[in-house]
Amino acid sequence: xxxxxxxxxxxxxxxxxxxxxxxxxxxxxxxxxxxxxxxxxxxxxxxxxxxxxxxxxxxxxxxxxxxxxxxxxxxxxxxxxxxxxxxxxxxxxxxxxxxxxxxxxxxxxxxxxxxxxxxxxxxxxxxxxxxxxxxxxxxxxxxxxxxxxxxxxxxxxxxxxxxxxxxxxxxxxxxxxxxxxxxxxxxxxxxxxxxxxxxxxxxxxxxxxxxxxxxxxxxxxxxxxxxxxxxxxxxxxxxxxxxxxxxxxxxxxxxxxxxxxxxxxxxxxxxxxxxxxxxxxxxxxxxxxxxxxxxxxxxxxxxxxxxxxxxxxxxxxxxxxxxxxxxxxxxxxxxxxxxxxxxxxxxxxxxxxxxxxxxxxxxxxxxxxxxxxxxxxxxxxxxxxxxxxxxxxxxxxxxxxxxxxxxxxxxxxxxxxxxxxxxxxxxxxxxxxxxxx
Numbered sequence: 001x002x003x004x005x006x007x008x009x010x011x012x013x014x015x016x017x018x019x020x021x022x023x024x025x026x027x028x029x030x031x032x033x034x035x036x037x038x039x040x041x042x043x044x045x046x047x048x049x050x051x052x053x054x055x056x057x058x059x060x061x062x063x064x065x066x067x068x069x070x071x072x073x074x075x076x077x078x079x080x081x082x083x084x085x086x087x088x089x090x091x092x093x094x095x096x097x098x099x100x101x102x103x104x105x106x107x108x109x110x111x112x113x114x115x116x117x118x119x120x121x122x123x124x125x126x127x128x129x130x131x132x133x134x135x136x137x138x139x140x141x142x143x144x145x146x147x148x149x150x151x152x153x154x155x156x157x158x159x160x161x162x163x164x165x166x167x168x169x170x171x172x173x174x175x176x177x178x179x180x181x182x183x184x185x186x187x188x189x190x191x192x193x194x195x196x197x198x199x200x201x202x203x204x205x206x207x208x209x210x211x212x213x214x215x216x217x218x219x220x221x222x223x224x225x226x227x228x229x230x231x232x233x234x235x236x237x238x239x240x241x242x243x244x245x246x247x248x249x250x251x252x253x254x255x256x257x258x259x260x261x262x263x264x265x266x267x268x269x270x271x272x273x274x275x276x277x278x279x280x281x282x283x284x285x286x287x288x289x290x291x292x293x294x295x296x297x298x299x300x301x302x303x304x305x306x307x308x309x310x311x312x313x314x315x316x317x318x319x320x321x322x323x324x325x326x327x328x329x330x331x332x333x334x335x336x337x338x339x340x341x342x343x344x345x346x347x348x349x350x351x352x353x354x355x356x357x358x359x360x361x362x363x364x365x366x367x368x369x370x371x372x373x374x375x376x377x378x379x380x381x382x383x384x385x386x387x388x389x390x391x392x393x394x395x396x397x398x399x400x401x402x403x404x405x406x407x408x409x410x411x412x413x414x415x416x417x418x419x420x421x422x423x424x425x426x427x428x429x430x431x432x433x434x435x436x437x
């Protein structure tokens with residue numbers, strides 16, 4: 001199968017899979033928006049963002065650098081690496097679960113809203129983080145080995161379990177934030193258990209297959225993974241603070257209701273970043289191969305088509321959402337006053353995601369090229385900018401000011417990625433190619 005046909009087929013399956021997860025995320029958010037108080041939905045938004053950070057840290061420490069290396073070694077060495085890092089993923093996930101328990105248990109940002117069930121909330125939230133970490137490693141191995149059918153089947157189990165749990169909560173009129181996290185946690189564990197045997201098969205090796213060359217390759221690439229992982233972890237922490245600090249600043253400067261408005265308007269556009277994430281999962285290894293092969297013309301064409309395709313989706317989706325929002329208020333949210341006036345916020349989020357998509361494509365190429373250190377330094381600068389602008393803008397402009405700060409920083413980061421960092425990544429590779437020839 002040609003590169004274009006293979007990439008198209010895997011991209012299509014990945015988009016379907018990510019679209020299914022996007023629809024599930026929208027369903028959970030819509031249920032909470034409709035059924036719980038705005039302050040409770042604001043609490044869910046902040047906890048969900050912390051869970052996302054935990055997942056990003058685990059992914060960047062294990063899966064991201066592993067994906068960079070596993071695609072350039074022979075199959076047996078790749079299997080050994082994937083099996084060893086499965087065990088490390090388990091340890092890292094348990095550790096992050098403990099950290100998240102302490103955050104939910106003792107942070108005033110959370111405990112002030114759920115004082116009556118705080119201990120139980122911390123435990124359930126920790127289980128949610130752990131279950132999600134176990135489930136994600138199976139998905140990571142599937143993407144690395146281009147086994148998207150296994151990923152799809154595992155995600156179907158997860159989605160069906162969540163839908164069943166939410167249906168029971170509606171049936172018994174027991175829709176609460178803590179119950180939703182319990183459903184998500186249980187569904188993640190079930191999905192991970194369903195994919196366990198397939199994961200063992202995909203990473204299985206025998207002792208007779210592990211020769212001296214394999215061990216040397218593994219030792220060499222484990223050092224590479226560790227080096228990439230350190231920069232990747234601090235990079236995603238900085239990136240998360242850049243993208244989600246507005247929630248906590250809004251809580252400090254305003255209240256949980258303001259957080260609910262910000263997240264509700266963003267949730268309506270959530271299919272956009274999830275589609276971009278689906279594209280990124282498939283594009284990252286393909287871009288890595290094009291970069292390693294010095295095929296800059298094909299990479300440029302690939303980049304152009306990716307940007308055009310994603311921007312068409314952004315513009316079309318935002319336009320459709322604005323046209324149908326009055327219907328959404330009545331038939332989805334169930335109230336024309338609870339979240340009234342979200343249209344300006346939705347338009348600003350549309351601008352943000354349009355710029356973010358272009359920046360994210362560049363960031364994906366940098367990850368494929370292993371430029372984690374440059375990404376960390378850029379992230380540090382943008383974090384300082386977003387904290388400064390948000391702190392100034394929220395007291396004067398409220399929720400609009402929070403999104404404006406994010407848009408400004410995305411524009412800055414997009415320019416730096418495409419104008420300065422990516423050309424610097426090309427030059428050393430081109431020099432090596434010239435010396436070899």
